[in-house]
Amino acid sequence: MTALASIENQNIAALMRDMGINAREASLKLAQVPSEPKTAALKAAARKLRENADVILAANARDMEAGRAKGLTPALLDRLALDPTRIESMASGVEAVADLPDPVGRELARWSPERNGLDIARVSVPLGVIGIIYESRPNVTADAGAMCIKSGNAAILRGGSESFHSSRAIFDCMLAGILEAGLPEHALQMIPVTDRAAVGEMLKLSDYIDVIVPRGGKSLIARITDESRIPLFKHLEGLCHTYIHASADQSKVVDIVVNAKMRRTGICGATETILIDQAVADDLLPKIAAALADKGCELRGDAHAQKVDARILPATDEDWVTEYLDAIVSIKVINGVNEAVSHINTYGSHHTDAILAEDADATATFLNGVDSGIVIVNASTQFADGGEFGMGAEIGISTGKLHARGPVGVEQLTSYKYIVRGTGQTRP
Amino acid sequence: MTALASIENQNIAALMRDMGINAREASLKLAQVPSEPKTAALKAAARKLRENADVILAANARDMEAGRAKGLTPALLDRLALDPTRIESMASGVEAVADLPDPVGRELARWSPERNGLDIARVSVPLGVIGIIYESRPNVTADAGAMCIKSGNAAILRGGSESFHSSRAIFDCMLAGILEAGLPEHALQMIPVTDRAAVGEMLKLSDYIDVIVPRGGKSLIARITDESRIPLFKHLEGLCHTYIHASADQSKVVDIVVNAKMRRTGICGATETILIDQAVADDLLPKIAAALADKGCELRGDAHAQKVDARILPATDEDWVTEYLDAIVSIKVINGVNEAVSHINTYGSHHTDAILAEDADATATFLNGVDSGIVIVNASTQFADGGEFGMGAEIGISTGKLHARGPVGVEQLTSYKYIVRGTGQTRP
Structure with a gap:
């Protein structure tokens, strides 16, 4: 032919x-x-x-x-x-x-x-x-x-x-x-x-x-x-979240979040929104913001986040539903794992979402409650990949639930x- | 409400x-x-x-x-x-x-x-x-x-x-x-x-x-x-076939075929078309025809089948693609397992098809070649049922290939x- x-x-x-x-x-x-x-x-x-x-x-x-x-x-x-x-x-x-x-x-x-x-x-x-x-x-x-x-x-x-x-x-x-x-x-x-x-x-x-x-x-x-x-x-959007629970191991948080957002910003497993528990926001958010800003990431956050760190610009409602695929991140200060699950199920794209936590109950609530193809605890969302999963190759990552879900x-x-x-x- | x-x-x-x-x-x-x-x-x-x-x-x-x-x-x-x-x-x-x-x-x-x-x-x-x-x-x-x-x-x-x-x-x-x-x-x-x-x-x-x-x-x-x-x-048509290979155990054929067609004619697993090898048609077809006619089944067949048994009325092209859901069966005399596979893949509905055979090669060719959700050897097509499969209950039998196939x-x-x-x- x-x-x-x-x-x-x-x-x-x-x-x-x-x-x-x-x-x-x-x-x-x-x-x-x-x-x-x-x-x-x-x-x-x-x-x-x-x-x-x-x-x-x-x-x-x-x-x-x-x-x-x-x-x-x-x-x-x-x-x-x-x-x-x-x-x-x-x-x-x-x-x-x-x-x-x-x-x-x-x-x-x-x-x-x-x-x-x-x-x-x-x-x-x-x-x-x-x-x-x-x-x-x-x-x-x-x-x-x-x-x-x-x-x-x-x-x-x-x-x-x-x-x-x-x-x-x-x-x-x-x-x-x-x-x-x-x-x-x-x-x-x-x-x-x-x-x-x-x-x-x-x-x-x-x-x-x-x-x-x-x-x-x-x-x-x-x-x-x-x-x-x-x-x-269908491989739809990857509007992925990383949620930092109050029990998170603080020595790991910054590395994981920076990797999840900035390793490659244009792939579907890149984190677009950071959710962080109020209890640790004052402590951790400035460190996270500094590390991300250092890598050239634009920060947009809710009123609480802006109060904690001056580098953070105001986020609009549009930000929670935007897959930036770019060096931009939205940040929301929340109050516990149930709010995280609810935010992710409402605004997310059912692709990949992570919790950083040491508390077993919070982890279980998150893993069960988040309605996404891949749910991760204590690792970067950028692992959402057929190769990293050991599948050898992937033709895409399905955000549908029928037949094939995930890589x-x-x-x-x-x-x-x-x-x-x-x-x-x-x-x- | x-x-x-x-x-x-x-x-x-x-x-x-x-x-x-x-x-x-x-x-x-x-x-x-x-x-x-x-x-x-x-x-x-x-x-x-x-x-x-x-x-x-x-x-x-x-x-x-x-x-x-x-x-x-x-x-x-x-x-x-x-x-x-x-x-x-x-x-x-x-x-x-x-x-x-x-x-x-x-x-x-x-x-x-x-x-x-x-x-x-x-x-x-x-x-x-x-x-x-x-x-x-x-x-x-x-x-x-x-x-x-x-x-x-x-x-x-x-x-x-x-x-x-x-x-x-x-x-x-x-x-x-x-x-x-x-x-x-x-x-x-x-x-x-x-x-x-x-x-x-x-x-x-x-x-x-x-x-x-x-x-x-x-x-x-x-x-x-x-x-x-x-x-x-989708639970589409059950246009099911029973194919009688030359090696079929003749002591089982009549019982299985009669059950496959007549046990209940209105269910999707009922056989609608019988394919029979030329080599055994002269011998077996009159016995099958007699047993089916006895149960009140109308017989329609190709020219060869009609020659073998006078009870068999002429079938038209329409018959090969018709799910009767009634006491009617179409009969075609064919020449070997490859013709059976090809007929079934062309005219069937990818639901359930059976081969009656003792020959291992013919059986393997049929089981591999027929593109249906359920392929059966030496049993009635009416077993196409979630209860019979031990699933306890079924919401339908899928003729699609994605996610759920069969019961x-x-x-x-x-x-x-x-x-x-x-x-x-x-x-x-």
Whole structure:
């Protein structure tokens, strides 16, 4: 298949439908492929990425030139840019996924009900067909593609138009690996046009796509949520909190809070709001404020916080619901763990929230009460990451509760079926 | 709250929104309730159902009278009808759910990544708020309500208008049990109006309802799928197949096939299509046809099947995609397990499919290849049932692949959260 810049609009619906049909067909075959060929395909793909580094860099140069001409921001250009180090890291990422245990075919449970003597097993199977819609980062082509193949899912990739040539060059390497290992050709497909209409048509393919993983900013996810009838693994905001309980070990607080906020401000596990118990605010808040200000963090707080430390600017109601993704933090002085739980459940995004405490009761109340995918005690919220969780790789962090919650690794890209073995039973 | 026949349309949106807000609030409390009060609530509810049997029967008499006046079919009237036996079975069903192990708070996995020494646990938690939309069977009020409470979920119930008074009387007993045990008042709510607009408003409450379980026929599910942005546990068609492989133990075939088709023809696990290998069709098909015809089953088959047995009428293409839910079966003579897998994946509904075979390779090909929630070897498809699976109770059988597949018991009404325990770790 050749990469096309654009095709007639009326053909896009037909193109997408064909891709859906091909993906479904490939997924049924891929579901039955044992571990070895899947691993071999990914190892071969990693090799092809290394061998074709110059081709990928040339394609990336085209995208970068177009991006600069289009006036993309430096941040977007940085996301788009590839270099030999980034290509090597992509290749070794694909190898790391290849080396994960096969998530398919695991016996999750097995039992035999007394009433009928059937032998019932719950066994993991691939989800089927996964659609990945992403923005400018071309490496998602390799990362997400590898995770889908490893988990036995056919995938349809739709990269951002800015990274079209880079993604296409990476995709070609992935496909070459797949073909070399004898996997179905349509196990991995990439939409060969940049037309925006293709996304709309893709979202209609509920007969052929089992789940869509949107990888991008709020507006992308909002559009997909609005248009799609296909279930999504939504990675929404990470409006994370760190709550400092009165019993917190004061020797740890400043380090953890600074890491949670400032290690990297642009990731979803970064803390956006600090809640601190009144009982320790006078003592601790100035130290925290000083350490954060030292790192260049802007501080916004409620009236009480401002009274404690002059560096703290006034926060508005908007601050409690804002994911800054920047060197800004909001600070609220509160009165105990129940207020913390209530604030987080009201204003948070159900992603990751931490308590710093030594008191067992307060900790239990927090861990049980906070309705988030990840709740942490005495560590940085920035640990919210599939790699740190030992999952090897993640396709995103789900803030939904259905199917996958928290980091979505290859295991979360599987479903299950029940295999029932009888010896002639009929139901009374 | 008083049961109202109807209210102003403009108030329905506000009413539903209030119910959503109350449900969310109750769900956060209910999620933290330990096992005992939940069990006590359901035991009390069962007692209330028994104590108020006469009230329920009087309410049911009102519904039955209105149903007859409205000209409901005998089948619908039978679904609607309650008697002391049905009420007792409802009460003991609620007690059975009460006695299930608590599905919340199970430690599903626990590990500690070497790289950071964190202690990570995956622990089951309730989904949150579940919406149940059902048709005329009033017992769903008790069954589904009990399963939601057991699994720590707040529920909003919407029963069919024909069973409004019966469902309401049952609901009152459930609520009395909940209040007696001190659970949050809004843990279980029932929409107090019969207006169709209430369903539309309910489907908009994606901020407050986590999942909707539609319990009803195709048109109900189609409407909900079309209107809803809330994830569904869809129980679609059960277009189930029984495939007789050439290696099948002939002494078992007739019994299993007759049970699979005729034990109860109206349930989703009933076989609708028989596939039979050419090699054994001449021998076995007349015996199967005779036994089914004996039970009053109409037989429709392809040309080959008709040649083998004169009782078999011609099948059209429509037959392969029809869930009869009646004493009719379609029969196709095929050539081996791969054709069976391909037919089932093309025409089936991914619900439950069986192979009758002694050959291990054919069995493995079938079990791996058929893309259905339940695949069975050498037993009746009518075992597709949460009770038969030992789950105690089911809220439906999911034909989707996300989150819950196959019978949906109380465990499937939970999600999980990650609890991460640290000792001061910051992320490098």
